[in-house]
Amino acid sequence: GAVVSQHPSRVICKSGTSVKIECRSLDFQATTMFWYRQFPKKSLMLMATSNEGSKATYEQGVEKDKFLINHASLTLSTLTVTSAHPEDSSFYICSARVGETQYFGPGTRLLVL
Amino acid sequence: AQSVTQLGSHVSVSEGALVLLRCNYSSSVPPYLFWYVQYPNQGLQLLLKYTTGATLVKGINGFEAEFKKSETSFHLTKPSAHMSDAAEYFCAVNTYTGTASKLTFGTGTRLQVTL
Numbered sequence: 468g469a470v471v472s473q474h475p476s477r478v479i480c481k482s483g484t485s486v487k488i489e490c491r492s493l494d495f496q497a498t499t500m501f502w503y504r505q506f507p508k509k510s511l512m513l514m515a516t517s518n519e520g521s522k523a524t525y526e527q528g529v530e531k532d533k534f535l536i537n538h539a540s541l542t543l544s545t546l547t548v549t550s551a552h553p554e555d556s557s558f559y560i561c562s563a564r565v566g567e568t569q570y571f572g573p574g575t576r577l578l579v580l
Numbered sequence: 581a582q583s584v585t586q587l588g589s590h591v592s593v594s595e596g597a598l599v600l601l602r603c604n605y606s607s608s609v610p611p612y613l614f615w616y617v618q619y620p621n622q623g624l625q626l627l628l629k630y631t632t633g634a635t636l637v638k639g640i641n642g643f644e645a646e647f648k649k650s651e652t653s654f655h656l657t658k659p660s661a662h663m664s665d666a667a668e669y670f671c672a673v674n675t676y677t678g679t680a681s682k683l684t685f686g687t688g689t690r691l692q693v694t695l
Contacts, residue, residue: 473623501682510670510685511624524680560623567612567631567674569683571624 468494471563473572480551481580488575490545490561496541497563502534505558505574517544551579582675583608586686596692597659598685601689603645603671612674613654614683615645627669630654639675641665666693 470493480486491498498519503511509553515536516524525537533555544563548555556579562569587602605611612631616624628639635647645656654671671686 471623493643510687513682516680516682558621562624567681568614568626568629570626571616573623576621 469560469563469565469570470494470567471570471572473561473575475575476573476577477578479578483546485549486577488548488553488561488577489558490544490546490563491574492542492563492570495563495565497544497565498541499564500538500544500577501562501564501569502536502544502546503560503562505560511560514546525563548577550555551577553579555579582611582673583686584610584671584673584684584686586669586671586689588686588689590690590692592694593661594691595663596660599643599656599661599665599691601656601669601671601691603654603656603686604652605654605671605673607673611674613645613647614672615639615643615654615656616670616672617641617667618670618688624670627656655661661693663693663695666691 472491474489500517502514505511514529517536517538519538525531538544560574562571583606585604587690611645614629615627618624624632625645627638630637648683668690670688672683674681675684
């Protein structure tokens, strides 16, 4: 149980384009999902908390207009990186919360050329 | 405020040897503590968690951790390391801001297992 999927697993895009990453809870419903960014050999940095049916809560320093989050259903949250630039290249990981436990997706590797 | 300190960014053990990964926490409320493992280019997998009750928690892959309130520690152990245990390990504590909760992670410990 508590399986979280992400799609795509990796994506390469041109600078200036937008990329959408999906996070799905496969066998449970999640009112709250989280989006993280991880730099090489570093820990996870929380970007935002995604709440079903309401606006996401962004961490300090994260541009909400650049990283658009939508949590339209209890099993799906999406992160859209708008007007991507090379510095947005990173490993993006989502999680879904069950009680006090977060279950993580496999991550999405984004490379912006 | 809650925080987590993982001592040792890199730990190397021989196959078959004891694994000990250290985690100390700071929390103003009774903590919920977690250990996650991350293999290269993958997400995080929950190894074990402590919420309430028994302080010795058993997880997957033979790992266990003991919550010691007096020492504010939640060290991860495994009696005998296997090559497949080589990965990055993260300790985390629940952090509360108002009614919202989120995880605060340690900086991670890379476990290397040698023959």
